[in-house]
Amino acid sequence: MATTELQQPGNGGLSARAARTLKAVPRAWNRFWRLVSLYMPKRLYARSLIIVIAPMILLQSVVAFVFMERHWATVTQRLSQATVRDIAAIIDLIETYPHDADYANVIRIAQDRMQLKVDLLPPDPLPAPGPKPFFSILDDVLSAEITRQINRPFWIDTVGNSNIVEVRVQLENKVLRVFVRRSQAYASNTHIFLIWMVGTSLVLLMIAIPFLRNQIRPILTLAEAAESFGKGRPMPRDFRPRGAEEVRRAGFAFIQMRERIERQIEQRTAMLTGVSHDLRTILTRFKLQLALAGGKAETKAALDQDIDDMQSMLEGYLAFARGEASEDAGRFDLDAYFQKLDDEARLRKRKLSTTLTGDPDVHVRPNAFARLMSNVIGNAFRYAKTVEVTANHGRGSLLVTVDDDGPGIPADRREDVFKPFVRLDEARNLDASGTGLGLSIARDIARSHGGDITLDDSPLGGLRAVIKVPA
Numbered sequence: 001m002a003t004t005e006l007q008q009p010g011n012g013g014l015s016a017r018a019a020r021t022l023k024a025v026p027r028a029w030n031r032f033w034r035l036v037s038l039y040m041p042k043r044l045y046a047r048s049l050i051i052v053i054a055p056m057i058l059l060q061s062v063v064a065f066v067f068m069e070r071h072w073a074t075v076t077q078r079l080s081q082a083t084v085r086d087i088a089a090i091i092d093l094i095e096t097y098p099h100d101a102d103y104a105n106v107i108r109i110a111q112d113r114m115q116l117k118v119d120l121l122p123p124d125p126l127p128a129p130g131p132k133p134f135f136s137i138l139d140d141v142l143s144a145e146i147t148r149q150i151n152r153p154f155w156i157d158t159v160g161n162s163n164i165v166e167v168r169v170q171l172e173n174k175v176l177r178v179f180v181r182r183s184q185a186y187a188s189n190t191h192i193f194l195i196w197m198v199g200t201s202l203v204l205l206m207i208a209i210p211f212l213r214n215q216i217r218p219i220l221t222l223a224e225a226a227e228s229f230g231k232g233r234p235m236p237r238d239f240r241p242r243g244a245e246e247v248r249r250a251g252f253a254f255i256q257m258r259e260r261i262e263r264q265i266e267q268r269t270a271m272l273t274g275v276s277h278d279l280r281t282i283l284t285r286f287k288l289q290l291a292l293a294g295g296k297a298e299t300k301a302a303l304d305q306d307i308d309d310m311q312s313m314l315e316g317y318l319a320f321a322r323g324e325a326s327e328d329a330g331r332f333d334l335d336a337y338f339q340k341l342d343d344e345a346r347l348r349k350r351k352l353s354t355t356l357t358g359d360p361d362v363h364v365r366p367n368a369f370a371r372l373m374s375n376v377i378g379n380a381f382r383y384a385k386t387v388e389v390t391a392n393h394g395r396g397s398l399l400v401t402v403d404d405d406g407p408g409i410p411a412d413r414r415e416d417v418f419k420p421f422v423r424l425d426e427a428r429n430l431d432a433s434g435t436g437l438g439l440s441i442a443r444d445i446a447r448s449h450g451g452d453i454t455l456d457d458s459p460l461g462g463l464r465a466v467i468k469v470p471a
Contacts, residue, residue: 044216044219045212045213045216048212048215048216049208049209049212052205052208052212053205056201056204056205060197060201063197064194064197067193071187072137072187073137073141075187076137076138076141076185076186076187077141077145079184079185079186079187080138080141080142080145080185080186081145081149082184083142083145083180083184083185084142084145084146084149084150085149086110086114086116087116087146087150087167087169087176087178088149088150089114090106090109090110090114090116090118090176090178091150091152091169091171091176093106093109094106094120094171094176095171095172103120106118107119110178115181115184116178116179116180117178117179118176118177118178118179119176119177119178120174120175120176120177121168121174121175121176121177122174122175123170123173123174123175124175126153126154126155126168126170126175127155127168129155130157130159131159137186138158138165138182138185138186139156139158142156142158142165142167142185143156146167146169150169152169152170152171153169153170154167154168154169154170155167155168156168158182163181163182163183164179164180164181164182165179165180165181165182165185165186166178166179166180167179167180214243215243215244215247217242217243218241218242218243218244218247218248218251219243219247221236221239221242222239222241222247222250222251222254224236225239225254226254227450229258230450233329233363234328234329235258239251241255276314279314280311280314283307283310283311283314286303286307287304287307290303290304290307328365329363329364329365330363330364330365330366331361331362331363331366332361332362332363332364332366332369332370333360333361334356334360334361334362334391334393335356335360337370337373338354338356338389338391341354341377341389342354344381345381345387348381350381350384350385350386350387351385351386351387352386352387352388352389353387353388353389354388354389354390354391355388355389355390355391356391356393357390357391357392357393357394358391358392358393358394359393359394360393362393362398362471363471364398364449364469364471365445365448365449368445368448368449369445369449369469371441371442371445372441372442372445372446372453372467373400373467375438375439375441375442376402376439376442376453376465376467377389377402378438379438379439380402380403380404380406380462380463380465383404383406383407383462384404384405384406384460384462385405385406386404386405386460387402387403387404388401388402388403388404388460389401389402389403390403393471396470396471397451397468397469397470397471398451398467398468398469398470398471399466399467399468400466400467400468401464401465401466401467402464402465402466402467403458403459403460403462403463403464404458404460404462404463404464405458405460405461405462406462406463407462408457408458408461408462408463409455409463411457414455414456417439417455418439418440418443418453419440420437420440439453442467446467446468446469449469449470449471450469450470451467451468451469451470452468453465453466453467453468454466454468
């Protein structure tokens with residue numbers, strides 16, 4: 001019992017440690033893939049190339065390693081064994097038949113039967129060992145075989161002449177020098193395999209790269225068309241579904257979606273045009289009846305004001321519902337618009353400073369963008385004495401910052417002011433007309449361009465409006 005009680009805490013500790021280890025494995029795995037995704041290319045074309053190239057390189061690396069390990073090294077070892085065996089046989093002949101003074105027969109046999117050039121030198125010391133090459137399997141294998149089969153002092157030179165290997169072996173009272181063709185002791189045709197392997201890989205890549213480019217180009221074209229449509233710009237004229245079946249289906253689905261949206265916009269615009277015409281007719285009739293009817297001047301003035309307010313609200317509702325979406329994109333001159341702002345600031349007796357960086361011409365829907373700017377900057381004129389407008393046009397986007405020294409908007413209400421018909425009673429009312437649509441229309445126009453509007457604290461003490469749209 002005592003032994004069991006002592007083992008239980010230990011087992012519990014092992015279980016807790018194993019549980020912590022198991023919990024750490026998914027975290028480490030997720031961290032590894034986050035690191036990989038951080039350095040992976042972001043474009044589909046580059047990732048597709050990696051999908052094609054990485055398995056090819058991995059497969060060829062494995063094949064090359066197996067070939068080098070199993071074939072090249074084995075063949076080189078067998079050839080070196082045979083060559084050293086021939087040298088050992090020559091040494092045996094020299095030591096077995098010493099009566100031959102010049103060893104002419106041994107030299108002849110080595111030349112004719114073994115393809116070895118043999119010389120007998122005076123018993124001078126062997127040359128000092130030379131530097132070994134960085135990667136020479138022949139040097140290692142040949143040295144090992146000479147040590148194993150002959151076991152006498154020797155010197156080899158595998159670095160000198162590329163086609164000849166020189167071997168010197170110290171004998172009694174003489175030195176045996178042997179010249180061997182490198183192909184006799186070394187698998188010298190290995191580079192042919194490597195050349196074929198690399199060459200076929202290059203051919204496959206030359207076929208795969210254009211094929212991948214042709215497959216990815218329709219996807220990029222579809223993305224550009226969708227982006228242009230989302231920004232309210234006309235689609236490329238040459239756009240048509242191409243590529244694989246899935247890409248074609250996505251292209252046809254996009255075209256059908258665009259046509260449905262355009263039909264809906266046209267129907268809504270036509271309906272709003274009819275509603276606007278009918279309501280304006282009624283309001284005009286009201287005005288005419290008031291002009292012809294008698295009564296107190298104060299009452300007629302109040303009714304006239306009510307009609308004007310109704311007409312202003314009607315225009316605001318229609319402008320918000322219409323969204324200026326049917327307008328084509330064109331050129332908008334920021335310099336000319338800022339000059340108009342200067343005139344408006346003087347009329348309103350406001351202090352205005354404008355700064356423009358980059359090209360003053362931007363590619364947007366001109367009337368809609370002018371309405372966007374007028375709504376935002378008009379609110380700043382209405383509730384502040386000092387307004388600063390900074391525009392930065394570059395790298396395919398336009399960033400406009402509007403700062404003022406007005407009362408500002410509480411941080412927790414800044415998103416609410418973009419909702420239709422929302423009015424603030426605190427600090428400032430963002431739409432003096434009473435419809436609560438000023439910033440709603442502005443954000444709707446900005447988002448129809450593919451951008452947005454955000455609000456923040458201004459360095460001047462009031463509100464900062466940041467407009468960012470592609471241009």
